[in-house]
Amino acid sequence: EPEVTQTPSHQVTQMGQEVILRCVPISNHLYFYWYRQILGQKVEFLVSFYNNEISEKSEIFDDQFSVERPDGSNFTLKIRSTKLEDSAMYFCASSEASYPGYTFGSGTRLTVV
Amino acid sequence: GDSVTQMEGPVTLSEEAFLTINCTYTATGYPSLFWYVQYPGEGLQLLLKATKADDKGSNKGFEATYRKETTSFHLEKGSVQVSDSAVYFCALRALHQAGTALIFGKGTTLSVSS
Numbered sequence: 694e695p696e697v698t699q700t701p702s703h704q705v706t707q708m709g710q711e712v713i714l715r716c717v718p719i720s721n722h723l724y725f726y727w728y729r730q731i732l733g734q735k736v737e738f739l740v741s742f743y744n745n746e747i748s749e750k751s752e753i754f755d756d757q758f759s760v761e762r763p764d765g766s767n768f769t770l771k772i773r774s775t776k777l778e779d780s781a782m783y784f785c786a787s788s789e790a791s792y793p794g795y796t797f798g799s800g801t802r803l804t805v806v
Numbered sequence: 807g808d809s810v811t812q813m814e815g816p817v818t819l820s821e822e823a824f825l826t827i828n829c830t831y832t833a834t835g836y837p838s839l840f841w842y843v844q845y846p847g848e849g850l851q852l853l854l855k856a857t858k859a860d861d862k863g864s865n866k867g868f869e870a871t872y873r874k875e876t877t878s879f880h881l882e883k884g885s886v887q888v889s890d891s892a893v894y895f896c897a898l899r900a901l902h903q904a905g906t907a908l909i910f911g912k913g914t915t916l917s918v919s920s
Contacts, residue, residue, distance in 0.1 A: 697849070726907075728908075728910075733912075734912065735910050735911065735912050735913075736850070736895060736897075736908075736910035736913070737910070738907035738908060738909070741906070741907065749906065749907060751907065784849065784850060786850075795852065795908065797842075797849040797850035797851070798849050799847065799848055799849040800849060
């Protein structure tokens with residue numbers, strides 16, 4: 694069964710550093726998403742991406758965040774200057790045009806120290 | 807805004823016990839409702855869904871009925887197994903189109919012992 698692949702599974706970074714989280718969505722999917730889950734809290738929507746641009750974003754997705762699809766297979770989330778409160782599990786997901794069709798990756802646990 | 811409230815966990819059951827995990831929602835209009843499951847070390851997997859009032863979603867022995875009058879979507883299973891141990895998330899999507907955000911509850915941890 695096709696999978697969404699996220700790398701790395703765990704990343705530790707120092708406060709103020711830039712970090713890039715990587716995702717390989719399912720190849721025929723058109724919509725891409727990032728969600729995050731702070732430990733013990735809700736899974737929260739960050740951003741959706743379609744046709745090489747952001748289609749929807751939440752209040753959490755401020756100027757320190759950016760997304761990119763640098764080639765035909767990868768989808769990345771960049772955090773420019775990490776803060777302690779960015780520590781969370783980050784989930785990538787993708788979907789076909791049809792509804793609902795979400796497939797989530799296993800997540801990247803980001804720890805900011 | 808739209809929101810989802812789930813019962814607090816953890817829920818601890820013996821094998822073959824009956825399971826209910828409560829979920830209620832607040833939304834304008836007619837959202838679609840989902841249950842996702844996360845097994846240890848894995849991603850979020852869609853367990854079941856319902857897109858309109860009185861729909862019943864079912865999968866792997868789990869069921870949930872979309873109750874508009876009580877704004878609820880409770881998850882049930884008649885006889886749980888150890889392999890059902892996981893975190894269960896109730897979620898809604900307000901707009902029926904791809905690209906729209908899912909709004910999740912906090913998740914309920916289920917632990918089943920033999």
